[in-house]
Amino acid sequence: MNKANLTTFLIIGILILFLVFGVAGFYFLSGGHNNHNNADTNSHSSSNSGNRDYKISNGDINLTINDNGSLNVRETYTYNFDGSYQGVKRNIPLKNNEKITNLQVYLEGAYGTVDEDSSSNAYNITTYLYSDEAKTKKIADNAEVKITYDYEMDHIVKFYSDTAEFQYKIWGDTWDKPVESLTAHINYPSSNHVEYWINPYEYKDTQSKWEGNTLVITRNQQTDKYLEINSLIPLDAFTSIDKITYHNNKQIDKVRQNQKNYVKNYEHDTTFLPFLGILELLSLIIPAGLYLIYGREPKIEYKGIYEREVPSKDKPAFVNAMGVSGTLKSIGDLNENGFKSTVMDLINRKYLILIHKDEKDTVKLQIADKNISELERFEVEAINLLKRFEVNGIIDFNYMENELQYESMASAYMNSLEEWKENYKEEYINPQIDQFFHDKGARYIRYYGIIQIILSILITVFSFFSENKPAFYTLLIMSIIVIVISIILIIIPNTIGGQWTKKGREYYQKWNNFKKYLKYFSLMKEYPPESIAIWDEYLVYATALGVADEVEKAMGELAYNSSGYDDYSAIYIFYSFGGYYAFNRTFYTASSTINQVDTDSIGNIGGGSGGGGGGAF
Numbered sequence: 034m035n036k037a038n039l040t041t042f043l044i045i046g047i048l049i050l051f052l053v054f055g056v057a058g059f060y061f062l063s064g065g066h067n068n069h070n071n072a073d074t075n076s077h078s079s080s081n082s083g084n085r086d087y088k089i090s091n092g093d094i095n096l097t098i099n100d101n102g103s104l105n106v107r108e109t110y111t112y113n114f115d116g117s118y119q120g121v122k123r124n125i126p127l128k129n130n131e132k133i134t135n136l137q138v139y140l141e142g143a144y145g146t147v148d149e150d151s152s153s154n155a156y157n158i159t160t161y162l163y164s165d166e167a168k169t170k171k172i173a174d175n176a177e178v179k180i181t182y183d184y185e186m187d188h189i190v191k192f193y194s195d196t197a198e199f200q201y202k203i204w205g206d207t208w209d210k211p212v213e214s215l216t217a218h219i220n221y222p223s224s225n226h227v228e229y230w231i232n233p234y235e236y237k238d239t240q241s242k243w244e245g246n247t248l249v250i251t252r253n254q255q256t257d258k259y260l261e262i263n264s265l266i267p268l269d270a271f272t273s274i275d276k277i278t279y280h281n282n283k284q285i286d287k288v289r290q291n292q293k294n295y296v297k298n299y300e301h302d303t304t305f306l307p308f309l310g311i312l313e314l315l316s317l318i319i320p321a322g323l324y325l326i327y328g329r330e331p332k333i334e335y336k337g338i339y340e341r342e343v344p345s346k347d348k349p350a351f352v353n354a355m356g357v358s359g360t361l362k363s364i365g366d367l368n369e370n371g372f373k374s375t376v377m378d379l380i381n382r383k384y385l386i387l388i389h390k391d392e393k394d395t396v397k398l399q400i401a402d403k404n405i406s407e408l409e410r411f412e413v414e415a416i417n418l419l420k421r422f423e424v425n426g427i428i429d430f431n432y433m434e435n436e437l438q439y440e441s442m443a444s445a446y447m448n449s450l451e452e453w454k455e456n457y458k459e460e461y462i463n464p465q466i467d468q469f470f471h472d473k474g475a476r477y478i479r480y481y482g483i484i485q486i487i488l489s490i491l492i493t494v495f496s497f498f499s500e501n502k503p504a505f506y507t508l509l510i511m512s513i514i515v516i517v518i519s520i521i522l523i524i525i526p527n528t529i530g531g532q533w534t535k536k537g538r539e540y541y542q543k544w545n546n547f548k549k550y551l552k553y554f555s556l557m558k559e560y561p562p563e564s565i566a567i568w569d570e571y572l573v574y575a576t577a578l579g580v581a582d583e584v585e586k587a588m589g590e591l592a593y594n595s596s597g598y599d600d601y602s603a604i605y606i607f608y609s610f611g612g613y614y615a616f617n618r619t620f621y622t623a624s625s626t627i628n629q630v631d632t633d634s635i636g637n638i639g640g641g642s643g644g645g646g647g648g649a650f
Contacts, residue, residue: 085116
């Protein structure tokens with residue numbers, strides 16, 4: 034894939050990411066999320082079985098603060114069931130010293146039985162619902178049931194030397210379903226000089242008014258997170274204050290300041306967090322600028338459309354490293370075709386000899402009795418790598434494939450192959466790559482990607498504790514976009530940010546045009562090579578360039594169309610009669626063996642031990 038195609042691929046990928054995360058962002062910001070931050074748990078179920086479902090259409094909360102600091106609670110919830118349910122659960126969290134007494138449960142629209150279970154930190158109520166008085170039938174489909182919980186709570190009001198504080202969640206933040214409409218009546222001992230705040234801030238449009246000593250709070254829209262009242266009550270409103278244990282410290286200024294800070298931070302985060310996300314997105318200008326500075330290619334005089342002859346006499350491994358780029362292959366790196374083409378070249382030069390009888394026989398290799406001092410070191414290393422699987426002087430790729438089904442052999446083989454690539458790059462590519470290609474811009478873009486991922490994660494973690502969840506989700510979406518793009522920038526080949534020299538660009542263009550010639554049968558048919566030796570050479574370089582199948586097909590139709598098996602060249606026999614196929618399978622077998630071991634060593638998604646859940650049933 035050339036630079037223009039890679040750039041197009043990257044732009045399309047970025048546009049797709051913006052579309053995907055834009056839709057996700059709309060989902061989050063439009064209320065598709067439920068915020069589950071605090072410990073006030075109400076786990077009415079939504080475990081859908083089939084098409085059944087339910088909703089809580091109305092909640093009516095009545096709280097009476099007694100003059101001794103205790104609290105009477107009366108909660109009524111209207112359930113609308115679509116399908117068959119056995120009942121509902123109500124879980125009320127308890128803080129230190131808090132307790133619930135005198136629970137009564139009343140039902141309208143159904144019969145039921147109630148189970149209670151209390152612990153030091155929660156009071157659990159399970160109500161089983163029936164449609165008949167004998168309690169033998171489940172509630173009918175489309176039933177509307179009102180459930181009222183009536184109970185007393187102690188130690189809810191906190192007393193200090195200068196005030197009493199009543200902080201209570203009218204609606205908890207872990208209900209499985211939101212409530213469609215919510216009304217609360219909070220009866221204070223006296224409304225005189227009572228200060229109150231309704232949280233969270235994003236529910237600031239919640240209506241509230243005094244009716245005598247009763248504060249009426251109303252929300253006629255869906256409430257899908259907690260709704261809390263926090264109020265300061267003068268101590269003289271409590272006639273039994275002398276019997277109440279209170280903290281001997283002042284609280285008024287602290288509560289007021291906390292509320293001011295909360296609102297200030299919320300409003301600050303409304304603009305600040307999205308602003309951080311915008312800065313992250315704007316930082317993507319940096320790699321674009323790096324590309325403009327370091328990635329634009331020099332102009333060359335070469336204008337060829339295709340090359341009919343081998344552009345240079347470089348080794349096929351060098352051509353693979355410098356003449357092939359791809360989605361994940363950088364200039365200067367070798368892929369497996371670099372090793373395969375080296376083996377093919379050694380066969381063509383008769384350092385590796387074919388062992389075969391006829392076209393039905395399995396093609397094997399034998400190391401020739403030749404002086405290998407004339408070979409380059411990487412070629413000797415390639416022979417030695419194959420020699421590990423030699424048996425009685427024969428390299429049988431079917432035997433090799435069977436051996437590579439063992440994890441130790443597969444790991445050793447693939448590690449040796451990677452070492453062979455790195456050794457070649459270190460010895461033959463790095464000393465001269467500056468004559469062909471400069472990757473400074475690509476390195477800078479990778480550095481940007483790494484730094485930006487770290488910064489985005491830190492910014493997101495820092496912002497996680499913000500109470501302003503819509504602003505946080507906006508930042509989160511932007512951060513995810515930047516992180517994904519940064520990962521792409523790290524893994525893309527160096528052809529994006531790097532730059533060819535004039536010599537390198539001409540070299541690459543010539544080999545790319547030669548690849549076009551090899552790839553298109555019509556060109557080879559019009560301008561075929563003059564000898565079998567040239568065909569064999571083409572097949573070697575075609576392997577390095579990744580288009581060997583096309584050349585092998587052309588050889589069969591143009592060079593050997595009237596020849597017999599005995600006239601075929603060794604390199605053609607190896608490629609066409611199972612040798613190359615068996616050789617190629619060794620790579621897949623080794624990779625599959627290693628991947629299978631990795632897969633077995635970790636748990637599949639959804640396959641872990643433990644788990645479970647709870648809710649309405």
